[in-house]
Amino acid sequence: MKEKHTWDKVHNWDEELDFLKSIIVKTELIETQKWGAPVYTLNNKNILAIGGFKNFFTIWFYNGVFLKDDSKVLINANEENTRGLRQWRFTSKKEIDEKLVLKYILEAIENEKKGLAIKPQKKEMPKSDFLEKQFNSDSDLKNAFESFSPYKQKEFLEYIETAKQEKTKVTRFEKIKPMILTGVGLNDKYR
Template sequence: MNNERWTTELEQLKDIIAQTELVETVKWGAPVYTIDGKNVIGIGGFKNYFTIWFYNGVFLADPKKVLVNANEGVTKALRQWRFTSVAELDEKLILAYLKEAIANERAGKAIKAESKSKNFEIPEILQFALAEKKLTEAFLKFTPGKQYEFVEHINDAKQEKTKLSRIEKILPMIADGVGLNDKYRKN
């Protein structure tokens, strides 16, 4: 994120958002606004624009066609509204979109994440590394979701040496019962 470049612009967005009932928090190093503990929007600056992202923006009517899918084919619900200057900030229009996003959140409109962890195959290289009985037992104690995270971490590596390096790093975690992303999860 490039929030320093857009300090003034982001402050103006915050002033508009403050007119709503959204509660500001910081998640993943960026301002995120919630209602009833659920993420509704976030704001941030990037190299060429600053943005409001709507976590369930796919459900917004978007009459002015200002929303974009930042990662077509990957992002299902998230939509961004990009700006390049303060002059583009139409307070009335932004508030209308914010109010609709809040109403949608309260109505429970959301795309449920698909569980990728249900059907996956453990790659041979990881099976070989888990050949020791204690490691296999430790791995099987993880939930399918956590098992999948390890598998995905290995499969995402393009080169064999990277896969081996990643396996070296995760084997002690598996032995200790520590999931790949546990440090990011709330207890």
């Protein structure tokens, strides 16, 4: 028996999510499993995903910002961080208009075929005068730090720079210095 892929944080929406899946399978999208959710792709590009939350279930479009949204059903769930993704939330199966959902899905597929996509923004590496001073007085520490990937370097820099007081920066530095020297990333134990 094929494993059922469902992302339903509260297990309230099995029937509703199955109904959304029954609409999606009428298209050329391929179901994959990413981040614990059923994600539907075209040519290995994420088009949409579905999932259940405490108070609603949703279909989200990865490049939903390009959808016309004539029915005004899409929302940006996180204005501060989300540029392209848009959600369509439901609280009951009877809210799902199959023809309208299919229309949005087909438009999302066409947008992908046209190459419409939000390109990821490159974020600048944070600066830390505090760490620079430490590196200037300890070349071994500097070399060990530079051996980390930019992503892991950024974690260390942000960890130091989010401290508001100098004494907190010192305390945090004392914690991470042995980690840096032994090649252990700040969040490696969680990976």
